[in-house]
Amino acid sequence: MSDIPATLHYTEEHEYVKPTDETNVVQVGITDYAQGELGDVVYVDLPKPGTKFGRMEVFGTIEAVKAVSELFCPVSGEVVEVNELLDQDPAAINRDPYGDGWMIKLKVRNSGELDQLLTATDYAGHIGE
Amino acid sequence: MAADYTLLLAAHDGNAWLRLYSWNPACLSFGRNEPALQRYDRERIARLGLDAVRRPTGGRAVWHSAEVTYAVAAPADTFGSLSETYAAVHRLLANAVSRLGLAAGIAARPTAGHAGLGAGACFASPAGGEVVVDARKLIGSAQVRKAHAFLQHGSILLQDEQDVVSSITRGAAAAPLATSLSRxxxxxxxxxxxxxxxxxEARSEWEGSWNESVCEPDPNLISRFADPAWTWKR
Incomplete structure (x- = not known):
């Protein structure tokens, strides 16, 4: 069974959204289920801080043993921080997807979009768990 | 590459393809994010007159010469999840190899973890799930998923000429652990x-009506994949 923290929100494309201490800033990464499906992650291509994305726009790519996949921005907003640790240690996504394996921090443009994300229960149903 | 990518884009319309082809001239291909400038000797590649291209899929370098190259492009959920898709395509290929009278197996995930992108040739080590014969890699594969479709392509070696990759590798090159059908x-x-x-094997295992045609790549994609700035982007 995958780890699906109850306090986070999710996309059908397997990204998660985690609140931070800063108002309207969320942390984005891929779920435990997604990292398990991909296998060992070997490379992540992430945007620079300051880049803006619309909801479900592609914000980067991830390469793992089994596939290269696009990464989708769960809500519209501006990238305010990128996890530079992943340059040297992309496997952190496998070890700790919700912690050290986070990808970007996003200043949310429209907080109403957060309500359109999946709950943990919804996401568990989506992946059949 | 342009033809395979054309099929990936077209798979968003709900159709699926199996493409089988060979290379003329022979060609070196790099993985989408492989650090080719650092790992391979570009001047030596030019001196030897070798063609080089960068794939839209991941993984490491392959010398495409005596091989059957396959590409499967389909809607993302055709075979289930990502790992189910990866397994379904390899199972089909392993069964096809078995039809030739060989005991093909599926490689286990390496206990030491996967070799990184800078580790050299694709055929230097099998990744978990790939097709092996006598514990040596026979088919090297890579997959890309874009929106709601996937492309998986790879090389079924007729002869093992992967030492070409070693010959253009900077520094120490891992000994290829490849085998070939002829061997x-x-x-x-x-x-x-x-x-x-x-x-x-595909006709018997994968449902649907099959039509044969020649793939015409999108001209814009031909330009994109022929651009040295793409091939040598890193």
Whole structure:
């Protein structure tokens, strides 16, 4: 069974959204289920801080043993921080997807979009768990 | 590459393809994010007159010469999840190889973890799930998923000439752990013989009506994949 923290929100494309201490800033990464499906992650291509994305726009790519996949921005907003640790240690996504394996921090443009994300229960149903 | 990518984009319309082809001239391909500038000797590649291209899929360098190259492009949920898709395509290929009289297996995930992108040739080590014969890699594969479709393509070696990759590698090159159909069978084998068994296996295992056609790549994609700035982007 995958780890699906109850306090986070999710996309059908397997990204998660985690609140931070800063108002309207969320942390984005891929779920435990997604990292398990991909296998060992070997490379992540992430945007620079300051880049803006619309909801479900592609914000980067991830390469793992089994596939290269696009990464989708769960809500519209501006990238305010990128996890530079992943340059040297992309496997952190496998070890700790919700912690050290986070990808970007996003200043949310429209907080109403957060309500359109999946709950943990919804996401568990989506992946059949 | 442009033809395979054309199929990936077209798979968003709900159709699926199995493409079987060979390379003329022979060509070196790099993985989408492989650090080719650092790992391979670009000047030596030019001096030897070798063509080089960068794939839209991941992984490491492959020398495409005596091989059957396969590409499967389909809607993302055709075979289930990502790992189910990866397994389904390899299972089909392993069954096709078995039709030739070989005991093909699926490689276990390496206990030491996967070799990184800078580790050199694709055929230096099998990744978990890939097709092996006698514990040596026979088919090297890579997949890309874009929106709601996937492309998986790879090389079924007729002969093992992967030492070409070693010859253009900077520094120490890992010894390839490849095998080939001609080596495993103890006889030469043609492109047509292998392509036929793969097609037969697909027709019997994958549901749907099959039509044969020649893939016409999108001209814009031809320009994109022919651009040295893409091939040598890193």
């Amino acid at each position: 495993a069978l103890g006889r030469s084998i043609s492109f047509e013989e292998v392509a036929d068994v793969v097609a037969e």
